[in-house]
Amino acid sequence: MPGYAVGVDVGGTNTDGVLLDPSTTSLASKDSIKAFFKSPTTSNPSQGIETVITTLLQTAKIDAKEVTSVTIGTTHFINAVLEKDRNRLAPVAVIRLCGPFSRDVYPAIDWPADLRDIICQHCGFVDGGLEIDGECISNIDESQVAAECRIIKEKNITSVVINGIFSPSDFEHRQEERVAEWVRKYHTEADVVISKEVANLGFIERENAAILNASILPFAKSTIHSFEHAIRRLELHCPLFITQNDGTILPAQLAARLPIRTFSSGPTNSMCGAAFLVQNQTEKESMLVVDIGGTSTDVGMLLANGLPRQAAAVTEISGVRMNFSCPDVKSIGLGGGSIVRRNSTTGKLAIGPESVGHHIQWRALVFGGDVATATDYAVASQGLAGIGDAGLVPVAVKDEIPEYTAVVTQMLERVIDSMKTSDADIPVLLVGGGAILAPDTLKGASRVVKPEYSGVANAIGAAIARVSGTIDTMVSTADRTTQAVLEDISKMAVDKAVENGAIRESVKIAEMDVIPLNYIANKARVIVKAIGDFDFSIPTTRSSIDADESFIENVVVEKKPSDEPFAAEVPALDISSYKPTVTAKREWIISEVDLEWISTGCYILGTGGGGTPYPHFVRLREMMRKGSVVRVISPEDLKDSAVVACGGGKGSPTVSIEKLPANEQMEAQRMVYDKLGYQPDAVIALEIGGGNGLQGMILGASNNLNVPTVDGDWMGRAYPVSWQITPVVVGGDKAHFLPTAIADGNGNNMLLLSGTSEKLIERIFRAALSEMGSHVACAKGPCSGKNTKAYVIENTISLAWRIGRAVALCRSKNQIDSVADAIIEEVGGNESAQVLFRGKIISVERKTVKGHVYGEVVISAADVSGAGAAMEFSGLLKIPFKNENIMASAIDVEGEGGGYRERAGSNLRVRCVERRGDWDPRI
Incomplete structure (x- = not known):
């Protein structure tokens, strides 16, 4: 039976609600929206929900029996984590x-x-x-x-x-x-x-998410159960849903088990609601949605498919890395309740980030309060009816309106620019109760749209949310086409969506990706998401949520006072003046700051491969916190007779994101040096790029070795196979490092005493490691100090440090667009490296051949004059890769037909800067 859908969004300042007629959602919004209401959020969310829904039904003169669904979006669960509240965790x-x-x-x-x-x-x-x-x-x-x-x-x-x-x-x-x-x-x-x-x-990221999810389970169950009690008291006999981060819904009982999936649902609801409000006014194109609430402004990208652009594979909340689906949103402290004051140091007008929040109705000037808020300036400048009394705004505040308007405009234009992926103007949708704060034109916006009902876009997004099913898995591609694999996984995703409550006939595939695994033949990671309409014909049963009944009626979402003292604020690091510690013995003692920058540099020097250094970074940092000392020395300080060990990972980097190391690196080293009967004096990394860039320091700082790490490696970056090293280039393809060993960490070890070439040793070990989990630790035999100095690519740990420092500086100054120029400056200027191209990735092709991923990235030029670039780019750049990349071809685009002409070829390798005679990473 046709009915009505209720959407409610419980925010930190207001609880918004809308009553929607689903049968008319393809029409203009005014035909489908039957009622809307905005009410201040209360400490007990169920009371606010009851008030909003009661008002909606009375306004539209709708009987409760005609409501077929209630969908609620809430930020309470993420707030419990952000506030680190022991009462709710x-x-x-x-x-x-x-x-x-x-x-x-x-x-x-x-x-x-x-x-x-x-x-x-x-x-x-x-x-x-x-x-x-x-x-x-x-x-x-x-x-x-x-x-x-x-x-x-x-x-x-x-x-x-x-x-x-x-x-x-x-x-x-x-x-x-x-x-x-x-x-x-x-x-x-x-x-x-x-x-x-x-x-x-x-x-790591999955476990982090699961831990946070488990920690908020008791609070989530009680909160959602209180929502259900509110629905029962209103005599609504319909299912209750909670909105997810990706713009889809979960039945209440499932949301009570997976509350973490609601963490970023507020901005998502606003984006989806905004798309609904302009569905008959715009073409299918990407748009920026600017949601101005009572405390903050959230900006997100709404894609042409109607779904929010998702953030990177790893997101961070309250300092915790996680990998669940989350919209890409930037927030600034601008809202209707933002406090406006003059900065005592600069004398300039400042807006936020402090806010009066839901106390605005008695603290703002227009309501008779004594705090100047953004709403006061907006009401005074625009003469807005129905929002307080503009006559209560002092003349002194009215005189500041031009300066206030300029500050608001600048704040919005900056965050809009930071969210765009090119310099082209893009439509901007203004929604939220604070949309009245924004001007009608903004730099970077092709047009600024303030749709009708924009103040309750978040509640509309909740009401129209759909059901999803996602499959992310590893599959075999042996003797199967990519299309056949996708068809099978797509069926599983559709079944998952149906299992979650979708009508099978309405389910469509929204996203899919096939990612071949580096170094592993016939294996790929496949990700498919299916989305469909909820099947309201499914019989619903009353809550299966097991909650403490005595607590249900007293759920309070505001943080309770704590007797614990506030933690002392850690002063921000002055990156420009920071210098690492180098002893009188010319040993660089690595600090946590150094390690973080080196890890960033290793990731970039991975040249598209090499695996993430992150698991190794946190492991080494923990070793340092427990007393291990990481010492780095210049290659020139090695004695000719010194014994230099070498270690690293071999196999698929994909394994390292799941199977965190055991003790395989040290087991491999033990096999070699137990056989030789002596110990090394120093250790060197096989390659500086990717996760292997940290292995030398991990081995050197371990209790078993406790030797310094050489500031250098055998590659200067990351390459696909371990015989692509300078000893082979300089000394020929013979067996340079014997004996050599591999270990898988699970009791399976191999020691090779002789071999004819590094290339053949690589082939032998790769045949073995495919049976050992596709990833092993490798210990190469010893190298003399004399040969190390002859073969080494010098100062690559220092190079990684410099790259990481450049990235950290850009982040601290919010100058990410200039990071390439900053890196070049750090590594020696234009004589060492240059920017080949700036643009946007438009396609990636991949295929697996003999265990390696071959493919090509195509980048389209973008106008980056605003990024401080000294030259403009046009056409395309093609970067072929075999796991890693090494060259790029610039292509001119000629005519509308899209004919390509190769213009030039360029080597992407960053040359290391030699600093002979006075080695000091602080230079």
Whole structure:
């Protein structure tokens, strides 16, 4: 039976509601919106929801029985994390299914200490986990799980996370599901969260998300249960939904299990609502949505498909890295309640970020208060009817209106420019209750649209949200076409959407991607998202949410006062004046700041491959915090007789995002030096690019070696195979490093005593590592100090440091567009490197051949005159790659037919700057 949909968005300042007729949503908004209402948010969200829905029904003269759905968007769960509120965050225990792996990178290792201390109270490492090919690292053991449950119960922890290596790809063994059953068996009061239901591939980031999800479960259950009680009291007999980060909905009982999926739903609702409000006024094109609320302004990109542009694969909330779907949103402290004052130092007018929030109706000047807010200036300048009394605004404030308008315009134009991917003007939609603050024209906007009902766009977005199903998995592509693989995974995504409540006939594939895995033949990561309309014909049952009934009616979302003192604010690092520590013995003692910059530089020197340094970065940082000292020395300080060890990872970097290392690096080194009967004097990284760039420092700082690391490597960047090194270039393709060894960390080791060439040794080891989880640690045999000085590419750790420092400087100054120029300046200026091209990636092609990913990136030129570029670019740039890249071809585009003519070829390698005679990384 046709009915009405209610959308409610519970914000920090206001609770907005809208009553929508779904049968007319294809018409103009005025025909489908039957009523809307905005009310100040109260400490008890259920009361505000009741007030809003009651008003909607009375205004539209609609009987409660005619409402077919209620969808609520809320920021309460993310606020609990942002505020680090012990009253709303439960302690969590983690059980890792990992075998011998990941033990040096414990849960929440990279979290802010105060948040980790509140939440993470136990971790148990047990057998389990999968290899990238789906084989078990080890079988799960019920007795081990039972033992962990006894400890968890003794600690009075009821929120438990199960996280297994490569669990999102585990469709056969179902290890996480089986362990969850055992936990419920031995700890009957436990709330169990399995990581694969929360997020996708990326062990650390998925676990982080699962831990936060588990921590807010009790509060989320009580809050959502209070929402359901509000619906019952209104005698609404319809399903309740909660909006997700990606613009789709979850049934209330599922949202109570996965509250983390609601973290960024507020901005998403606004973007989707904005798209609905202009659906008959604009063509299908990308648009920026500027949502101005009571406290802040959120800016996001709405794509032509009607969905928000998603953020990078890794997002960060309250200092915690996660990898769940999240809209790409930038926020600034500009809202209707923003406090306006004159800066005592500069004398200039400043707006926000402080805000009176939902106290605006008695603190703002137009309402008889004594605080000048952005709303006061807007009312005084525009004569807005129905918002307070403009006559209460003092003359002194009215005299500042021109300056106020200029500041608002500048704030909005800056954030708009930061969200654009090119300098072309783009349509801007202004929504939110504070949209009245914005001018009618903005630099960078092709047009500024303030649609009708824009003040409740967030509630509209909630009301029209759809159902999704996403599959992110590893699959075999052997003897199958890409199209066949996509068809199979697409069917799974459609089934997932239907399982979540969508009408099968309405489900469409919204996104899909196939990513071949580096170094692994016939294996790819496939991501498919399907979206459809909710099936309101599905019988609904009353809440299955298990919440504390005595707490339901007293859910308070404001943070309670705490007796704990505020943590002292850590002063920001002065990057320009920072200098690393170099001892009188010419040893560079690596600090955490140095390490962070080096990691950034290693990532960039990976030239598109090499794997992320992040897991190795947090591991080494933890070693340093526990007392390990990382020493880096110049190659020229090596004695000719010195013994220099070398180590690094071999195989697919994709493995490292899931299977965090065990002790395989040191096991491989032990095999070599136990055979030789002596120990090395120093260690050098195989390659500086990617994750291997940190391996030399990890080995050198370990208790087993405790030797300095040479400031250099054998590649100067990252290359696909380990025989592509300077010793082979200089000394020929013979076996330079014998004996040499590999270890997989799970008890499988190989020592090669002789070989005819580095190339053949590589082929032998690659044949073996394909059976050892597609990733191993490699220890190359010793190199003399004399040969190291002859072969080394000098000062590449220093180079990575300089690159990382340049990036950090640009970030601190919000000058990301200039980062390439800053890097070039750091590494020696135009004589060392140059900007070849600036533009936007328009296509990426990939295919797997003999375990390597071959492909091509095509970049279209963009006008970047505003980025400080000294030259303009046109046409296209094509960058072919074999895992990593090494060259680029610029292409002229001739005529409308799109004919291409190759213009030039360029080497992308950044030349290292030699600093002989006076080595000092501080120079």
